[in-house]
Amino acid sequence: MSAALAERISHEARARFAVRMVGSTPVLEPVLPVPFRVYFTTRLGGGSVGAFASMNLDHRSAGEDSAVDDNRRRIAVDTGRRLVSPEQVHGLRVVGAAEYVAAERGVADPAPCDGLTLNPMLDGDLAAVLLFADCLPIVLCGEVDMAVAHGGWRGIVGGIVQQAGAAMTGPPGSAVIGPSIGPCCFTVGQDVAGLFAERFGEGVVLRPKEEGGPPRVDLWEAATLAAGEMGVPRSRVLNPRLCTVCNNDLFYSYRVEGPVTGRHACVAWTGAA
Numbered sequence: 076m077s078a079a080l081a082e083r084i085s086h087e088a089r090a091r092f093a094v095r096m097v098g099s100t101p102v103l104e105p106v107l108p109v110p111f112r113v114y115f116t117t118r119l120g121g122g123s124v125g126a127f128a129s130m131n132l133d134h135r136s137a138g139e140d141s142a143v144d145d146n147r148r149r150i151a152v153d154t155g156r157r158l159v160s161p162e163q164v165h166g167l168r169v170v171g172a173a174e175y176v177a178a179e180r181g182v183a184d185p186a187p188c189d190g191l192t193l194n195p196m197l198d199g200d201l202a203a204v205l206l207f208a209d210c211l212p213i214v215l216c217g218e219v220d221m222a223v224a225h226g227g228w229r230g231i232v233g234g235i236v237q238q239a240g241a242a243m244t245g246p247p248g249s250a251v252i253g254p255s256i257g258p259c260c261f262t263v264g265q266d267v268a269g270l271f272a273e274r275f276g277e278g279v280v281l282r283p284k285e286e287g288g289p290p291r292v293d294l295w296e297a298a299t300l301a302a303g304e305m306g307v308p309r310s311r312v313l314n315p316r317l318c319t320v321c322n323n324d325l326f327y328s329y330r331v332e333g334p335v336t337g338r339h340a341c342v343a344w345t346g347a348a
């Protein structure tokens with residue numbers, strides 16, 4: 076299982092990612108400067124069954140409570156951290172992980188957010204677990220802290236990457252893009268293509284050669300440009316170029332499977348493991 080994952084990482088990025096096992100699930104871990112730790116989970120090796128098989132980490136999945144609890148426990152044990160999974164709403168809000176936990180303790184429903192910052196001084200006992208099935212995970216690392224964000228097309232056009240960078244204590248110096256729907260598969264309507272072209276230039280839109288076919292958007296390139304606006308050079312954006320639609324055997328895909336499916340995660344924490 077881990078060999079299949081390793082083989083599909085783009086050749087350019089292969090040396091900068093490790094594939095390792097968390098319990099029985101293979102995960103993809105980029106090589107990052109100390110003290111930043113991140114990995115992307117796969118759908119393999121967990122305890123969920125049916126449409127959710129098998130490493131579903133979304134506790135909002137109907138009928139999946141005990142399997143998801145068990146799957147999440149494996150991440151908590153591996154990281155040695157308490158897991159924080161905010162309600163994600165395709166918005167632009169980014170908050171500190173400990174701040175989110177404090178809000179969770181203080182009120183029944185803390186405001187949703189689509190990004191968390193992790194500072195070793197403030198959030199060292201926490202691991203951010205953001206959930207995905209085609210949307211784009213992005214991690215920004217700076218001198219002191221890091222940010223992790225959930226980028227659907229609305230978030231990326233709206234500026235979630237820039238919001239994540241701005242929420243950090245200093246400018247980010249490197250970024251990681253996780254498994255997500257690729258330019259091979261992300262067909263969109265003309266309206267969405269137009270929004271991306273307006274915001275990031277025609278380079279992020281792939282127009283079909285034949286008249287009438289749907290355009291495709293390159294979310295990976297848009298996120299790379301967005302990170303660039305925050306000061307991250309292209310050479311310091313790690314991207315395994317793993318499309319969740321093309322690799323539906325390894326990852327969950329809303330496009331392929333519809334609303335009843337699981338979620339894989341971007342797991343991020345700071346400090347020595």
Ligand SMILES: [Zn+2]
Pocket residue numbers: 256257258259260318319320321322
């Ligand atoms: Zn694809």
